[in-house]
Amino acid sequence: MLHGLMQDRPLLISDILDFAERHHGDTAVISRRVEGGIHRSSYAACAARARQVANAVEAERLAMSDRVGTLAWNGYRHVELYFGVAGSGRVLHTINPRLHPDQVAWIVNHADDRIICFDLSFLDLIGQIRDRCPGVKKWVVLCGPERLSDEDRASGLVSYEEWLAAQPIEYRWPVLDEHSASALCYTSGTTGDPKAVLYSHRSTVLHAYAIALPDAMAFSARDTLLPLVPMFHVNAWGIPYAAALTGAKLVLPGPQLNGASVYELIAAEGVTFVAGVPTVLQTLIAHVEAGRLGFGSLNRVVIGGAACPPAMLRELRENHGLEAIHSWGMTEMSPLGTLCTMKAKHNDLSADQQLPLRAKQGRAIFGVDMKIMDDTGTDLPWDGVSQGHLMVRGHWVVSSYFGAGGDKPVVDADGWFATGDVATIDADGFMQITDRSKDVIKSGGEWISSIEIENVAMAHPDVAMAACIGIPHPKWDERPILVVVPRPGASVDRAALLASYQGKIAKWQIPDDVVVVDSIPLGATGKMLKIRLREQLQDYQLP
């Protein structure tokens, strides 16, 4: 094959930062600090300090590809670590500080982290794991020296500002192979041990291009971006990279995700874009509505991490004039797979007519492809009705997990990765998650969405929490039952609850029984652990 004669340059994360420094050097990076107060930085300052990070990592004699862990909120120092660590050829490992200390220690050791950089908020957590993580040679606290006690120092902690101050700002980014590992992120692991996804420079840069497109998050140098999604959750959905790639102003909320704090940042900094999970956004909306405030310069909201209630989509649009964009992805996808932006053909629909479409998870951005298939591996039609296992492939989709024994591929022969979700896709390519593959109930050859069953139950005034699970059945394979926790002070009437399903779903989909319990087991990220629930109900018999 004849090769093209264009410049062959690797796609590198350091190039994103160089670009931001050269072309958007005075664009602000604003952070609410753990120590209190608002910190004002810029891409130029960020780039200089990222080079100091790289020098500091070199000074610690880390080998190429060694991991640097972070336990940190969204803030400028975390951004510096994102670029400085990856740019230097090492791997940034963001750790979810909300996990149990045992899990944090397990993850640090599994990743073989050499340095851990952490916010002051996590001093106690670090105290609990330090002795169990012998591979870590340096513990860096993301603060100035004045914040460390003599005891802290004596125990070997160093402040980030001291660590950087010892380093020059001059550094020449290495020209890496673009396939080099850049960042590491562990899944929440509701079943079994967490799995480690290892991103590359190439996958990160391509993902950053794609998520900045008009039909994705639409980032420009006129935007001010506030990622409410934590930087320890799949790189804050890639927003820090895409912000620098487009020269957008970045506003980072630190540990304060309550409505008042977030609203203050939006108003003070002219935020145009926020992204987050529904629960955090709900807190913000509640604050705005309680105070009869306006959202000011904000014009759009990307919602992901969990299905967004249609009522919230409607509220954001009707009450606040915001474009509410539903999105879907996963750690294994860097994370963005789909966003729910309209096509030209939907221009003439009213907001009400668009709502059912906007409640879907959306359509693929170029760079990822998707399909649905049945249990036998046969592709299912894109008719908006057929439910199947959602499969994805693309430039920023996982091929295998890190440290999972021989790096064995987790994709099929055609390169498709099973998301573990069950979904429909309509003729226009709009995908809607209907269930998790392990939760969907298979009854008489048809699939029943446990989520759909739960949503109906949750609308009932007496129900605080509801889980739908499949129980083995001699004739139908499985039949759904509903496990509910009553609201405090309320009691759940089995017949009345089942009657409430009439007319809402097909008759054969209505659960066979209701089991009332005191609580349903939840995982670290608040998801119901149905596997545990099934264990608890192992002696249960269908009526």
Place this chain on the structure above:
Amino acid sequence: MLHGLMQDRPLLISDILDFAERHHGDTAVISRRVEGGIHRSSYAACAARARQVANAVEAERLAMSDRVGTLAWNGYRHVELYFGVAGSGRVLHTINPRLHPDQVAWIVNHADDRIICFDLSFLDLIGQIRDRCPGVKKWVVLCGPERLSDEDRASGLVSYEEWLAAQPIEYRWPVLDEHSASALCYTSGTTGDPKAVLYSHRSTVLHAYAIALPDAMAFSARDTLLPLVPMFHVNAWGIPYAAALTGAKLVLPGPQLNGASVYELIAAEGVTFVAGVPTVLQTLIAHVEAGRLGFGSLNRVVIGGAACPPAMLRELRENHGLEAIHSWGMTEMSPLGTLCTMKAKHNDLSADQQLPLRAKQGRAIFGVDMKIMDDTGTDLPWDGVSQGHLMVRGHWVVSSYFGAGGDKPVVDADGWFATGDVATIDADGFMQITDRSKDVIKSGGEWISSIEIENVAMAHPDVAMAACIGIPHPKWDERPILVVVPRPGASVDRAALLASYQGKIAKWQIPDDVVVVDSIPLGATGKMLKIRLREQLQDYQLP
């Protein structure tokens, strides 16, 4: 180095088409045909026919990387060839049909084209070159069989529709090395032979991502794009690729670039975006203003290929409410380098205050970088005043020319390509072309922009055309003189013309003399050939 564990898939042009077919299959591709009438296609139809193109190319037993030439206007068949030829692993070679037949023959032979596909408009041209291009084994006319005469057939011409009809629509795109050559484009070659730029799949896909960004052309699935720039000019600035990548509707004007025809398409098809050179856009604006029409759904215009007069930028904005985006690039850059979109800091400027900024060529999109340097290779400051040689580098910038003897690199040791332009860059990264490197006048260590001198002369009512060139000077190295063609019926008064420079430019920049001529030599694309003008004036003596 540890590699990331993400899917390693090549960046391929065929993936763009697959994506458009799967996710935007019913999105329209509308064309005005050479044969008359409007043709309605879709990405699904386009993809099926592109696969037929690939099968047809295979049936001709073309080797991988063999070239398929086109002499064609903007139309659906040309789009099918773009994707079908490149997707199959061959190289699409778009030829400028406005060149002299001798040049076309030279280019076809230099490229070693195996098949030529051409619009009916170019039957005569092909008749003139066929015998001189023995390497071409097939001549395909982009029409149905009914358009070919018996004589045409007897001479070996085949119609495109017959050629395709013989082929199945099933075809499995080869998984190519992403560095494989995909398309070939010759520069206009105002000096010496045309130079050949060979694009790769990788450079094309990355360019498509970048030009679709909000700060570039901002393409979405709600857009209807009308490229007035021909598909034989640097792949219509990459618009066909980026349209498919985003699922935007595509409207192709065929050979009719007059105001009435273009306006008819804009109105009938709900066009939201046009891109073209200033002269073609001027024709469109004149039509709209003469008929007191509105631009309807159109909301933005990208202008490139030549500097856009500030008056046109103002007119589009003030009279028509359109966003007029100045842009800059070159064949060697795929072509996009900069676009002039505002930053957040410019939000508060009035339209009048923004105008001087919008008249600049704009700022870089991520993926290309630029700098200016003096004759000694020293970098110059980004102060908006210092003029220097404009250097670029990036993923879609040329590294060497095709067939130019040993593929010797045309970049310096740090990978920078000399654009041949002279420019300033301001502190915000906005670049403005002030001259061509070979045209700038170097007087007493300072650079005088020939373009700036010419613009002042062109504003004079008696001047039809003006060229400023440097004449050797014993003390100042060079001094500028002005060569002018008077308007019909007018005569140019030397002293009055020179007096008109007072207060407009620095005194030492005012030309030393005015030479009145009947005509100034022009090249094939309408550019002044100053090299020829200098030859004509070789006996000229400064006063």
